[in-house]
């Protein structure tokens with residue numbers, strides 16, 4: 001039941017209630033009509049009884065029925081007059097089963113005689129010390145037909161009315177729930193990261209209209225505070241850039257002047273390492289905040305991705321050599337990628353930089369750029385370094401996520417989130433495969 005869409009649930013509930021109300025209405029209507037028809041027959045029977053009793057007189061010490069012109073009885077009527085011992089005095093259209101019914105003086109009652117339903121009234125007539133049993137009967141056949149017709153009409157019209165009202169109900173609920181669909185679509189887009197998405201406002205002043213306005217207002221506020229926070233990060237990074245560069249410059253010149261061995265050099269080197277790390281964090285934060293700006297526009301051009309791979313490899317070669325890592329580049333892709341040259345370069349730098357930092361001394365890094373069968377460009381950066389444990393793999397593209405800060409390699413936890421953002425901006429895909437201790441393979445596909 002919980003999986004059924006709301007519009008069907010509401011229609012179902014509404015139809016069930018309508019069915020209940022309609023059944024109750026038809027049933028009580030049927031009972032009222034039946035009661036009034038039977039009442040009418042009872043009145044007719046009582047009148048006929050009075051007439052027949054008036055024409056039943058004692059003559060020559062026995063009752064006889066004077067069937068003259070004044071005795072006008074309704075069509076289909078049957079009667080029978082007997083003495084208390086059951087001796088027949090007069091009879092008209094009386095069937096045997098009806099005659100055999102036990103005598104019960106009093107109100108009219110319904111009797112089933114044979115296959116027919118009758119209204120029967122018995123009465124005792126006494127005169128001159130004699131008495132007679134009078135029975136008058138009216139067939140209920142005519143009202144039976146009327147009631148059957150009402151029942152049939154109810155059976156046909158009831159479901160028809162129900163069907164029409166269910167269909168109408170479905171249309172109405174669909175119409176009134178349409179704004180909810182719009183709300184769901186908009187909140188899905190917001191959840192995916194598009195904070196600028198708003199729900200198309202509805203003119204209606206009902207609850208859904210109010211909800212739409214409230215959600216839009218809430219999103220305005222969320223977007224505002226998000227942008228404020230982003231502005232703050234960008235400003236702070238910007239402001240921190242100069243002091244960190246100054247610290248780095250002073251520490252570098254200090255390192256030239258103090259003895260190579262000793263505690264002072266250790267401290268200066270720690271300052272150098274941490275300021276270099278801070279400088280990278282600041283640069284990466286600036287890239288991220290720049291990228292998250294709502295009006296960020298890429299400088300699209302036909303980028304020679306093979307050339308980018310080669311130049312990044314050349315640029316990173318000294319750092320790789322320092323750790324005895326062999327860097328190889330294989331370019332078997334003849335086309336170009338439509339993208340932002342500087343972003344694509346940044347992407348390659350981050351991947352190769354990671355491969356060096358998390359690589360083994362004396363290890364190797366293989367970069368390859370090739371075309372795929374379905375016309376895409378595949379970039380692979382593989383190393384044989386320390387690798388990533390399976391439990392960390394799903395999170396490495398998250399901001400500030402560092403698989404294992406203990407095995408610190410001057411990381412910031414931002415590099416891969418920038419790579420993933422760049423790939424996403426280019427409409428591509430990125431995948432990381434790794435086994436702890438057996439290196440890492442990053443595979444990126446971009447539209448050629």
Ligand code: ADP
Nearest residue numbers: 354355358387402403411412413414415416440
């Ligand atoms: P960091 O600046 O810490 O390297 P990244 O976002 O670039 O941040 O990477 C996130 C985490 O993924 C790193 O902390 C590291 O543990 C892991 N990682 C990334 N690249 C590699 C790699 N080539 N080999 C092993 N681990 C890697």
